[in-house]
Amino acid sequence: MTDIMNDDAVAVRTLALDTLGLPETWVEPQGYRDSLALSAIDAVFSLRAHYSGVVNILDRYRALRRSEGADPYQDSGRDLIAVIEKAGGPEAAAASIFNDAKAPGTKVLKAVALLNGVSALERVGVTTAGDLREGTPSTQSAARTAWVAVHGLGITSWDYLEMNVGLQGVKADTMVRRFVTRASGARQTVSVDRARAAVKAAADLIGVSHKRLDHAIWRTESGR
Numbered sequence: 075m076t077d078i079m080n081d082d083a084v085a086v087r088t089l090a091l092d093t094l095g096l097p098e099t100w101v102e103p104q105g106y107r108d109s110l111a112l113s114a115i116d117a118v119f120s121l122r123a124h125y126s127g128v129v130n131i132l133d134r135y136r137a138l139r140r141s142e143g144a145d146p147y148q149d150s151g152r153d154l155i156a157v158i159e160k161a162g163g164p165e166a167a168a169a170s171i172f173n174d175a176k177a178p179g180t181k182v183l184k185a186v187a188l189l190n191g192v193s194a195l196e197r198v199g200v201t202t203a204g205d206l207r208e209g210t211p212s213t214q215s216a217a218r219t220a221w222v223a224v225h226g227l228g229i230t231s232w233d234y235l236e237m238n239v240g241l242q243g244v245k246a247d248t249m250v251r252r253f254v255t256r257a258s259g260a261r262q263t264v265s266v267d268r269a270r271a272a273v274k275a276a277a278d279l280i281g282v283s284h285k286r287l288d289h290a291i292w293r294t295e296s297g298r
Contacts, residue, residue: 082258082268083275089257090276090287093294097282100290105238110192110203111135111149111157113238115172117231118188122178122248125296131172138171151192151201164189177226187226194220203239229266237285244277244288246270249295 094100106112115135119128138157139146161167168174168185177187198216200206206217221232233245244250246269254269255262264272277287 080275082254082264082272083279085257085259086254086272086276087279089253090280090290094290097280097286097290100282100286101293102283102286103237103289105240106147106203107207107240108203109147109149110151110195110201110206110239111154112146113203113235114151114154114188114192114195116238117234118177118184118191118227119172119175120234120247121184121231123175127173127175134171151196154192155189155196158185158189180226182226184226187224190224191221191227191231194224206236207239207241233270237288242284244270244273244284245292246273247292249292250288253291253295 091097106116112132112135115132116128119131135157136146139149139153144153157171158164158167161170164183164185167189168183172185172188175184176182177184180187195201195206195217198220199213200209200217206214209217218232221235222228230245230247233243234247236243237245246254246266250273251263251266251269254260254272255264258264258272273288273291274284277284280287
């Protein structure tokens with residue numbers, strides 16, 4: 075570990091223990107271990123969004139699938155693609171199921187990015203949450219490359235997706251980066267890579283999972 079990484083880890087640990095409460099009270103996020111569909115919806119629509127809006131989207135999707143006699147917590151990527159196609163395509167699905175939010179920094183509907191992301195995963199053989207969680211390193215690498223290449227997606231949404239299917243990880247979103255920036259005393263907002271590395275190392279120092287510390291930071295920074 076470099077000096078900067080070590081300093082960041084210690085600083086994040088200190089701020090976390092000072093401001094996030096006792097580690098044993100931190101919640102371990104459960105995600106959607108058996109639903110690539112819900113994992114992907116959450117990963118895409120959580121980008122720079124209030125999570126209450128994401129919950130509304132997830133609720134609409136879950137209600138729709140249950141009305142069709144399906145279990146949304148078992149939905150594959152192919153199931154999600156079929157739902158979007160049945161709705162009339164991603165633009166129509168944005169109006170009837172999702173919302174009209176754009177992917178950060180683009181004019182692309184998140185619904186379009188979602189469809190393209192799940193389709194990209196399917197092309198590399200990942201159609202279920204288990205395919206991703208239990209895949210070989212080469213499969214996971216190919217999936218990551220395919221996902222982040224989709225216009226409107228990127229590494230942060232990939233981090234969300236990994237965590238949602240049950241992989242260990244840190245989603246270095248705006249709130250996590252803000253926390254690490256404050257902890258480290260950096261003059262400018264730290265990079266995604268620096269924030270991710272700092273939280274992972276700090277979690278190791280504290281003795282909790284990466285996901286648990288990430289989620290504790292997210293809950294505090296988002297005012298939950």
